[in-house]
Amino acid sequence: MSGTRVQPPTLGVILAGGLSRRMGGGDKPLLSLGARPLLEHVAGRLAPQCASLILNANGDPNRFRSAGIPVVPDSIPGGPGPLAGILAGLEWAAACRPEIEWAVSVPGDTPFIPGDLVRRLHEARGDAGMPLACAASGAEVHYAVALWPVRLRQELRQAITEQNMRRLGDWVKLHGCAEAAWTADPVDPFFNINTPAELAQADDLLRRERLR
Numbered sequence: 001m002s003g004t005r006v007q008p009p010t011l012g013v014i015l016a017g018g019l020s021r022r023m024g025g026g027d028k029p030l031l032s033l034g035a036r037p038l039l040e041h042v043a044g045r046l047a048p049q050c051a052s053l054i055l056n057a058n059g060d061p062n063r064f065r066s067a068g069i070p071v072v073p074d075s076i077p078g079g080p081g082p083l084a085g086i087l088a089g090l091e092w093a094a095a096c097r098p099e100i101e102w103a104v105s106v107p108g109d110t111p112f113i114p115g116d117l118v119r120r121l122h123e124a125r126g127d128a129g130m131p132l133a134c135a136a137s138g139a140e141v142h143y144a145v146a147l148w149p150v151r152l153r154q155e156l157r158q159a160i161t162e163q164n165m166r167r168l169g170d171w172v173k174l175h176g177c178a179e180a181a182w183t184a185d186p187v188d189p190f191f192n193i194n195t196p197a198e199l200a201q202a203d204d205l206l207r208r209e210r211l212r
Contacts, residue, residue, distance in 0.1 A: 007118065007119055007122050008101060008102050008122065009051035009099060009100045009101070009102070010050050010100065010102045010103065010104050010118050010122070010147070011051065011052050011053070011054065011089060011092070011093045011097060011100045011103040011150075012046045012047065012049065012050035012052070012053040012054070012103075012104055012106070012118075013054055013056055013085065013086065013088075013089030013103050013104065013105045014042055014043060014046065014054070014056065014069070014105075014106055014107075014108045015056050015082055015085045015086070015105055015106065015107050015108055015144060016028070016029045016039070016055055016056060016057040016064075016107075016108035027057070027063065028108060028109045028193060029042065029055075029057075029064075029108035029109065030063065030064075031193070033111055033193075033199065033202055033203060033206060034203060034207075037066075037067070038108065038111055038193065039055070039064070039069075039108055040067065041111035041206075042106060042108055042110060042111055042113065043055075043067060043069060045111075045112075045113050045114075045115060045117075046104075046106060046113060046117070046118075048115070049104075049116075049118040050104065050118060051100055052097055052100065053069055053070075054069060054070045054071070054072045054089060054092055055067065055069045055070070055072065055108070056071075056072055056073070056074070056085035056086075056088050056089060057071050057072075057073065058073045058074055058079070059073075070092075072088050072089065072092045073088065074087075074088050075088050075091055075157075076157070076160055076161060080160055080166060081166050081167075082105075082107075082144055082168055083156065083159075083160055083165065083166065083167075083168060083171060084160060085105070086103070086105050086156070086168075087153060087156050087157055087160065089103045089105065089148075090103055090148060090150045090152070090153035090156065091153050093150045094153060100150065101149065101150050101151065102122070102147060102148065102149060102150065103147070103148045103150060104117065104118050104121060104145075104146070104147050104148070105145065105146055105148065106144070106145050107144050107145070107192055109192045109194070110145070110190055110191065110192045110193075111191075111193070111202060111206070112187055112188070112189045112190070112191055112205065112209070113145070113189055114182060114189045117135065117145070117189075118147070120180040121133040121134075121135065121146070121147040121180050122147065123180070124178040124179060124180035125147055125178045127178065130175075130176045130177055130178040131152065131175050132146060132147060132148060132149070132172055132176065132177040132178070133146060133147040133177060133178040133179070134146035134147070134172060134177050134178075134179060134180075135179070135180055135181075135182065135190060136179045136181040136182070137182045137183065137184040137188050137190050138183075138184035138188060140184075140190075141179060142190045143168035143169050143172050143177075144168055145190055146168075146172070146177070152175070156171065159171060159174075186208075187205050187208075187209065191205065
């Protein structure tokens with residue numbers, strides 16, 4: 001159809017490198033939500049939008065074996081945070097899928113990500129002429145839900161290792177970022193689970209979603 005844009009092949013990077021202190025430790029993506037692992041919800045929504053999917057996680061990869069997703073650890077030691085997970089995804093794409101020039105990141109505790117996430121991030125980036133794009137909902141900007149060009153991987157590595165950069169927002173603001181906004185009503189599509197109470201809330205939201 002005339003005017004239809006072709007979405008570039010995009011790698012999906014599920015970020016699961018956090019320590020989950022507010023959940024008492026362990027791997028949040030393996031928690032049960034609606035009788036299925038949280039990771040299964042996230043991957044099920046993201047995979048149809050992407051050319052390939054990986055999970056960024058450190059430690060023994062066998063604990064995620066049942067997900068059937070390649071597990072890619074941080075390429076920088078010391079647990080420097082989500083920027084290192086994004087870097088791992090960009091470097092994996094360059095080494096293993098060189099035809100993919102873009103990666104989209106989502107936290108492993110966001111089970112309601114929208115089905116048009118990747119398309120709308122690409123559209124926002126293209127319309128604004130920016131190198132990056134991130135999601136927003138309500139009054140919040142979600143820097144961890146974002147589109148990243150693989151070509152910036154070396155600059156990102158230098159920012160982490162030489163400038164000690166740790167905050168996603170600092171990297172995003174350094175390069176310029178378009179925003180794609182979603183409504184947070186009736187459910188924020190970027191609702192993330194940090195506490196047992198929020199896991200219970202997500203269970204309730206999932207039941208309501210299935211009834212609609």
